[in-house]
Amino acid sequence: MQTPILEMRQITKEFPGVRALDNVTFSVKRGEIHCLVGENGAGKSILMKVLSGVYPYGSYSGEILIDGQPQRFFSIADSERVGIGIIYQELALVPEMTVYENIFLGHEVSRNGIIDWNETIRRADEMLRKVRLTVNPAAKIRDLGVGKQQLVEIAKALSREVRILILDEPTAALNEDDSENLLNLLRELRDQGVTCILISHKLKEVLSVADTVTVLRDGKTVCTLDAHKGEVNEQALIRNMVGREITNIYPPRNHQPGDEVVLELRNWTVYSAEAGRYLLRDVNLQVRRGEIVGLAGLMGAGRTELALSLFGNAPGYRVSGELWLKGRKREFRHPREAIAAGMAYVSEDRKAKGLILIQDVRQNITLANLRALANKGVIDRNAEIQVAEEYRKSLNIKTPTIEQQVVNLSGGNQQKVCLGKWLFVRPDVLILDEPTRGIDVGAKYEIYQLMNRLVEDGMSIIMISSELPEVLGMSDRVYVVSGGRIKGDLPIAVATQEKIMALAVDY
Template structure:
């Protein structure tokens, strides 16, 4: 098949760092072409060059599309040719409807007036194509992340997409939604559409990709032809990191002590709907040196539980008791929680975890400013020392501690969030989807950090949608469904099948 896209000798520099160095990429027409690499390797940067986010003149090299050289000065230039990018952070307006989002900035109009009848007619056609059954009037805020991803794809189809670029499209999706999205891409492939997919989920790439280009440290390593035979995850990992990774999870000798933290009969109501309980009489405990996992499907109430415990950051009419080191503890505000020794690493690092326009230094010290202040005034020298220490300890890849967190890769942003909460010196650390959208190398580093925290006698609570992750790093696992804990088991006795059986047990009667 001929190449629909060729990127030749692409080099992109930022102040103090070369993000891309002489990268080459060739994508055949009608294929699904995957791009993978460690966090900070340059994958998203390359796609931003292609789509015109980084305009012509801000990089070196050439872009050839459909046999002609192209110079994109803005996103509209690439979209005009049918090159559409869907970023990891979905660009949807939550308080607008599906139809309004689908044609935002591209509204069907007559004589300068939006033709709503045409908008809704075309919306229904496109929604049917991607498998959405909602009304076009449905607000984005009222549908799940998986369906929001489908709205983005329908939006791309409305622009007559020829080359669809998806950056981590399944990072926030559960297994069912991920499978549905991948099946949709395979269906588009049958219709002749070309797709480029960036993902850290190597099993998904091995399933759907025709070719996989690996980028390491800003340079092209190789392109693997998946049509020549089955490609294993270990084969891809070896190319990504430049070495064999014999262990996905670092070994840890558990030394578990007495009970450190507990909650009893914890109940939380929805913040907008009084009387609707989202956490229902949950009891939990974690001991010194213990890593406790919370498994469950999306919407089970895991995040709501963690946020409500962390200073009532979520919910209303919260009841229940909490103890820390054997004493009752007040968790009425986030300051109370921090002062007591709790920390919470949010699943949404970009919105709730970081101030993206601030530099690394300010983000790391934000949750404990008194630790770098004298008499209420920030001591900049001390702040720089703290930030430098965490940058080195967590191996944050950046030009300096003064680099904006917005310009870091997802994995390095996650390390900044972790640094922020580690600086508060917590006794109990709650980690909500700590490795979402992160490559295998960065995951291993975070798992090692979790082990180190447990070895120091801290309690660690890990919420994850990846059951192999929980099985690989935890000592004990709670299983949550519909706001309740439905099971608890030692990790050594757990399996994915056993966890899913616990979740589905309460539904068994409905199918008899």
Template sequence: MSEPILEMRGISKEFTGVKALSNVNFKVDQGEIHCLVGENGAGKSTLMKVLSGVYPHGEYSGDIYFDGQVQQFNKISDSVDRGIVIIYQELALFPDLSIYENIFIGNELQRKGVLDWNEAVVRSKELLNKVNLHINPETLIKEIGVGKQQLVEIAKALSKKVKLLILDEPTAALNDKDSENLLNLLRELKKQGITSIMISHKLNEVISIADKATVLRDGQTICTLNAAKGEVTEAAIIKNMVGREIEDIYPKRNHQVSPDRLLELKNWTAYDPKLGRNIAEDVNIHVNYGEIVGIAGLMGAGRTELALSIFGNSKKYKISGDLLVDGNQIQFKHTSDAIKSGIAYVTEDRKGDGLFLLQDIKNNISISNLKNLSDYGVVNDNEEIKTAEEYRKSLGIKTPSIEQKVGNLSGGNQQKVSIGKWLFVGPKLLILDEPTRGIDVGAKLEIYTVMNKLIESGMSIIMISSELGEVLGMSDRVYVMAKGEIKGELSSEEATQEKIMGLATL
């Protein structure tokens, strides 16, 4: 039996009277891959911040044992010195510096008091080889993709002689290929004796890679599941995460799709002058009233670009082809034109492009349609409050007040605010780009339920998603894109993961 490399005993942590962690016990054995799962707000990231010294000793109660010794980390460098390295979802790399500079920044190699960058380049090559990234270490970070940047972060951790590697949602922004490469690397590091803790909402990845999985709920340890005993299953994880069994993650709809077409694209081509190529080519699709149309494909297939070209063409692509709304040919010169025609777009990047994180829920919802709340150019505060409260209730936004800052909400509740913001403009067609990215399974079910209610009210939805289960579970029809082209159309009855991937890789 492996000896524990880490034990956290009775960890409790409060924020201004709110208990984020309550008597949490967490044990990780030497050389295992241990997944930490739970809904947003369950306490996963807080627990790892306690471990890594972000929250120093004295700001929490309980004990941390690492390598059999009690630890009292007062800052991040204390945990790093002991071999504990955490990699966050938002990567801590400097885009305008080279790979080798990023690997050794703060941990510079010196010879007789002088920085030895030549040795840093040599060492970086060795570290990059260990993470299977064969690239010139002098390459700038901004010149490589997110998947390769993740590998650079791990190489950086290896340079610090890591014993315990913590990864917080490492595959959230990666495509399927890069995600699988990362998981395979963790398996390789395991063979080298490196222990890993991975926080993830992607249950298929947890099931694929975890030796054990610990579930947190409401700041408490619920259970630890052992893969060797067959305990790490989707049903077991979901039941322990949300406190109930979810028989069907994708709620069924009792609703007939209208034969009337809301939107149609004919021979739609969008040319990106910056890239010097078409990002959408000869696209022919349609959406009926009361229908969820899924758009599937690999990262880089052109799905988001297609959506933006429909939604007022904010990226200034050169467009040819026809766009019809309610059978009428129309041209959008601006996103405001698309909104007036009943089209709204919920971005995949809610934190970067979709929401004002430092403003409250009320302001985020009202900002999309202030004209509707204004009298002679002055916003009616009472109407703004009334509107925000209506969406808070109808969308189930969990918050003590609509004056709560959006940045303080969980990912699922942020997504509901983002949806509410666009529902306030009264759209006929809602384009949802990666609607459940980075949110937990309980919040996903709530988003799916909202989608079904919108469809039953007569609205239509275009759903862009990289999760095949989501595409299959929620779509009435599926279009598959690859390299800017529509490679096929599948009904819900004939669509399978194999058929979608077959078309996506044509």
């Protein structure tokens, strides 16, 4: 039997008060795509950080073997020397540098101590061809889309002659076309002998590319499944990930929206001075009480720009048209005015724009509505603790204490904190921008259940999502945005993926 290219034996990693990995065993065959799945907080990213030397030898117990030989990685550089490369969800590129500078950053091509830029550009072009990316190597990273930046990251790893390529949620911020392009590239790399370890919450991707799947739950190895033996299917993955059956990923809702129009836009037009163009033109939209309205469209269609313009958080935007909220015509020049009027916006980028990561759960949950806790300008700490505890329990936020820094929580629990922060302002209209991006199927289900409870209590929700099954599974009605315009308003009874995509690409 062939020796696995990678074995991790009885890996245990502890943080103060938490055992993140508990005797995890993980084995990867040479030249396969091995998917690592599990709920947020299961330990997937931590296991890969142990493998890549982010958590150095001595900070964990257990053994790592490459080609059957024990390894001790004291840094990322040590793991790179044996051919391990890791690409995180948050890309590690320098925006102001060129593509070729980024690809060879840290291992520059030099002769006699002087960087050979001509050879660097030649080799960079060679790496770009390997990942099927047609861009000028001299282009700045900041001028590339996220999908192309992801391919530059892979080219960067290949330039170091990587043998084991680890990708942590590589498609979380990509549209469907870029995601499929990336998955096809992984298949090509596998055929060229590169072993790939893919962490993904998108089960459709896992089912599409996996040769083998390992499931982690609560820091332990649950099982390893062989796709070639027919062991990998959606229900098996969900059952092993969450420890129970989930027969319907989108929970049923026994509620019909009311007739009252809570939010209405009339000829809503947005011009960006910075971009020098119109972002939205003549948008007409209605949201009724107790309704989930889905906003679908391709990346760059204008969905997030619409949310920002509604919430008064649009520096450099020139807005015209009418916004009616609860029967009153409104103009919001700042988010605090929108909040005071009964609106809330959960950003698509929870880490950069939704949370203060170095603050704790308590501070983040109460941040948007501190006035409700203040007496003569002084925060009532006991009241703040009570509020944070209520949302921790009601949203099932998994944290040892509300004093835990948010940066130490899993992605799904960070998203719940973000939701708690905006629910505390008690909005009438809640805008959710990619509410389940980068979180696991179990946490998604909990968020879907929460959305159902909120609309049953009379709240109205606008949900922006790039995942069409999610749009169809959770919406009462779907608006399709394309080129800054509303191209269609589909009742959920007649909406299909094909109809949405046909409208989304119709400029």
